[in-house]
Amino acid sequence: MTAVETVVESRGAQAPRDLRRPFWTTRRRDQLTGYLFIAPQLAGVVLFVLVPVGLGIWYSLNEWNIFRGELTFVGGDNYAALFSDPQLPAVLGATAIFSIGIVVLNIALGLGLAVLLNRRFRGVTFFRTVFFSPVVVSVVAWTLVWGFLLQDNGGINALLAVFGIDGPNWLLSGDTAMISVIVTQVIRSVGVNMVLFLAALQGVPSELYEAARIDGAGAGRIFFRITLPLISPTLMLTAVITIVGALQAFANVAVLTGGGPGLSTTVLVYYVFQQAFEFNDIGYGSTLALMLLTFVMLLTLLQWQLRRKWVFYED
């Protein structure tokens, strides 16, 4: 064997090893890095969202006697109970009124405040702080204080009495209890939407306003033809988070009215709490929780689908 042949044979033997790509390619390293970054969030979602949803589905198919520790498979009985529950229609009605009230008032007030506070005037920072500050207050503390203010002999009626007005029994009258719950919730949370709208408003190019004014457009026309379309992505965002937040609102109902008078302020999430934790009916409570989850998903999906019709840039 010549020296040349030896070299060729040697290269031939090493060729497969040299041609094989190393396992840790740049792409694989990038993928691993990505997975490591999302791993904590993924673990959280699996552990605290997917597993509980799966368990919730399982519990909804069972009747759980907590004290006896007995789990009895009942199939679709809990789902059938949704149609025979005499209180559920009233609860769903209260939930709809509460959610619509929160969404409409919160977005309208948040946008209105943002428009007002988007101008330059003395004290604008102070007013922005005032309207945002309730957001950082504990919801329970906030609600407890409002509970005292809204009593029949509380601060609100005392203030009205100064003007000769005999105020209603805010929290115990069927006509005013829901309004009270909605308004106290909106006042506390409107600051978030206001800040989001403010940021969006400040992102609208000023030359568009200048051009519109030169063309003779009035304030209303400018708002509806320029401002609103350009902040519509933010409007979409606030609509989604406000609806989801409204459907999850619990503390202010629990503390202010306890769902009363009657069932007038018993929203679905409070009803879930009552069934699962107060009445110890875990199976039916799980069924109601899944119904709430379905509502939230459907509403979010609906808004996502509709965004093309009214959100600027979403064509």
Place this chain on the structure above:
Amino acid sequence: MTSAKKLGAAAAVAVMGLALAGCAASAPEPVETTAAPGSVDLRMSVWTSNEDQLALFDEIAEAYKADHPEIGEITYESLPFADYNTTLTTQIAGGNAPDLAWMGDLSHDLIDADALVPLTDALKGTKGWGYDDLLGSVTAEFSADDELYAYPFSNSPFALYVNKDLLAQAGVALDDEVTWEKISELGAAVHQTTGKAGFVIRDFDYANWGQLATVWTGWGASAWSADGATCTMDSPEMVDAFTFLHDAAFVDQSMPGPGTTADFFAGDAAFTVAQVSRAALLDGSFAYDVIPLPSGPEGDYSVIGQAGVGVLSSSPHVQEATDFLAFLTDPENAEKLAQYFPPPRESLLTGEKLAENNPKLTADQLQSVVVDQLPDAVTLPNHTGPAEIKAAGKTALDAMWLADADVKAVLGATCDALTPLLAK
């Protein structure tokens, strides 16, 4: 309960508000423990956070540990009263039940589910415990089929507290005729003259409607039949009792209306109905008296609020927990506990004995509002599923607290709401 179930319950509580449970009942055997020294830790759930009371419990626990080397730690877990039932239930559901627990209206559910250890044999078998010393009227709520499941350590009768200063300010006085009609009449006079409240049913707040048993019992009414199967909220006696209350709130204004707060112990009301144990709230800022509940149309009556302590059958140390309970409630320790909680033992029930540790009330007052009331007292309404019954009743009775309410119709609707729950 398996680990998988525990994990499932914890995760479900975190996100969806779901929980699961597991425990099985078993009766204790009155035998000596074979546990290794220091190997048994006991935990007891309580709703008091009073430092003096907890110190007394600790003192009793230390005395017990001195004679029981198998005991490592005895801890008292103070849970907030407002959420006590929910918290205890969640602990049971999560496989983290205490060994012993105080209980109020949850007792029927626990007994019904065999979640409590039967105590009768164990207590009777404990030397010197004196089972026959227990009053029959106070053990009934915690018994089933002649078996005691919880020791009724607190039996506090409801009494009428009187603010004498407010009555004097209104130019009226309470004579020997103490009837509800009279109380309403004087309360209305105080309200009109001073602007303060007339009479307040403490803790009712137009929500905890079971507290109104302190009134309606005087009319001979009850929420349901003795066997708990039939709603009697719509009985003629109950209609009369609620008509009285409705008139007091909306016509005579002798009782603060819904949504109006008035704290008797802050001097805001002429009268209040509250348990005798609330006397601790009297701070001497006004002249007061404490007397038995007013007579109703059906005559004199008495109502008590109770608390019991039992052993959870899910405890891994049922034998030791039961033995500790027997020690905690023996005659000697029961006498110590009596300074805070009206005892169930006849031997301890004299005005003089109770007055030894009660700086607020005299021996005569304690004799008349505690000792004389206990033998014939009825308890506040209690039934299996108390939370659901309370919520359903409250929802229906909300319609009562309007000026133009139809009392009879509202009570009929209340029975419509309660009847399916009583049948559960």
